[in-house]
Amino acid sequence: MKFISVISLTFSATLAFAEIGLREYTNDFKIGLALNSTFWEGVEGYTEAARNIFNMGVAENGCKLSHIQAEKGVYDFSQCDSHLAKAIENNMDFRGHCLIWHNYQPEWFVNLKGDDLRNAIVEHITTVLNHYRGKIDTWDVVNEAVDNDSTGENGGWEMRKSFLYNEVPDFVDLAFKTAREVDPNVKLYYNDYNNEGSPEKMGKSIAVYNFVKDMVERGVPIDGVGIQYHIKTSSYPAYEDVMDFMAKYAQLGLEVQITEMDVRCDNNTKEEFEKQAELYGVALRACLDSPNCNAFLIWGLADNLSWKVGSYPDILDDDLKPKHAYYTLLNILKEYNYTQELDNGNETDVDIEVDVGSDVVEIETDSDSE
Numbered sequence: 001m002k003f004i005s006v007i008s009l010t011f012s013a014t015l016a017f018a019e020i021g022l023r024e025y026t027n028d029f030k031i032g033l034a035l036n037s038t039f040w041e042g043v044e045g046y047t048e049a050a051r052n053i054f055n056m057g058v059a060e061n062g063c064k065l066s067h068i069q070a071e072k073g074v075y076d077f078s079q080c081d082s083h084l085a086k087a088i089e090n091n092m093d094f095r096g097h098c099l100i101w102h103n104y105q106p107e108w109f110v111n112l113k114g115d116d117l118r119n120a121i122v123e124h125i126t127t128v129l130n131h132y133r134g135k136i137d138t139w140d141v142v143n144e145a146v147d148n149d150s151t152g153e154n155g156g157w158e159m160r161k162s163f164l165y166n167e168v169p170d171f172v173d174l175a176f177k178t179a180r181e182v183d184p185n186v187k188l189y190y191n192d193y194n195n196e197g198s199p200e201k202m203g204k205s206i207a208v209y210n211f212v213k214d215m216v217e218r219g220v221p222i223d224g225v226g227i228q229y230h231i232k233t234s235s236y237p238a239y240e241d242v243m244d245f246m247a248k249y250a251q252l253g254l255e256v257q258i259t260e261m262d263v264r265c266d267n268n269t270k271e272e273f274e275k276q277a278e279l280y281g282v283a284l285r286a287c288l289d290s291p292n293c294n295a296f297l298i299w300g301l302a303d304n305l306s307w308k309v310g311s312y313p314d315i316l317d318d319d320l321k322p323k324h325a326y327y328t329l330l331n332i333l334k335e336y337n338y339t340q341e342l343d344n345g346n347e348t349d350v351d352i353e354v355d356v357g358s359d360v361v362e363i364e365t366d367s368d369s370e
């Protein structure tokens with residue numbers, strides 16, 4: 001059935017997010033952001049906006065090995081603890097990111113050889129999962145282990161030739177098995193980028209699927225796949241392809257989460273922000289339409305606070321004001337929420353008109369659903 005929802009939202013400059021946070025239309029669904037202590041300490045309005053919009057958080061950097069174990073054997077949980085506390089304080093769920101990654105690592109870790117690296121991997125995972133036992137229920141155990149130029153041909157994949165792979169070729173198995181042994185109650189995720197099904201990176205998307213399928217078939221403990229979903233207005237996946245990958249993971253018995261979404265723009269133009277809004281919408285719809293997709297997280301709060309400053313990738317602008325993409329997500333959540341309340345499967349076309357101030361923003365969303 002064709003869904004059309006045209007929503008006119010009007011806002012006065014002083015409208016607080018409290019009135020229309022995305023989280024208000026989520027039911028059990030999780031909509032989150034990457035939290036960053038630098039900003040809640042230094043940017044006015046950051047915490048209020050984050051708290052009002054989202055019901056889930058992840059530390060942008062605070063729970064990485066580089067923060068927890070900057071010095072070998074010296075564990076400092078203060079940053080990760082404070083991000084978790086911030087989430088709890090603001091009534092948000094929290095996901096752990098990430099235990100083992102090749103990038104942005106301290107020198108001591110990158111320079112370890114053979115068994116020393118193997119032991120450090122096991123020790124780090126063990127110590128972190130013990131510290132967060134009962135507090136963080138989902139962790140990205142390994143981040144970005146598949147080579148970005150993998151073609152996915154013949155059911156295969158290429159491993160990224162990082163120090164992790166070079167020194168400990170079975171580091172992925174080791175990491176997941178260790179994590180499961182230390183805390184059997186934690187959901188274990190493999191997280192990667194270019195695995196959402198964009199045409200230019202279809203090979204990588206297929207390769208990540210092949211790699212994960214192999215893990216499942218060999219009995220390596222894994223519960224879910226994180227689809228980072230860092231895309232551009234010039235390179236993005238079709239709804240059908242995102243759905244297809246999510247369904248394939250479901251067939252393997254795995255959950256998925258969109259873990260780090262952002263949409264880079266080349267220009268700060270209205271046309272590009274419309275495209276950006278549409279692409280955010282495609283991702284959210286695919287997740288909401290896939291029974292195994294239970295969370296949708298954005299990698300930052302606002303354009304000028306992004307890891308990709310200069311490409312306007314987020315749903316709030318530099319003044320923490322909602323962009324077109326924000327309203328698209330809000331309208332989709334309302335539409336799904338409304339549809340769920342209305343019936344038990346008999347979908348209905350929805351037209352919602354909300355009028356709350358001045359400045360009109362008109363959004364048209366449209367998608368096919370069965």
Ligand code: XIL
Nearest residue numbers: 060061098104143191193228260307
């Ligand atoms: C990035 C952070 O946003 C930056 O602040 C940091 O300097 C480097 O890491 N994929 C991931 C994230 O899994 O951890 C990365 O985060 C972005 C790409």
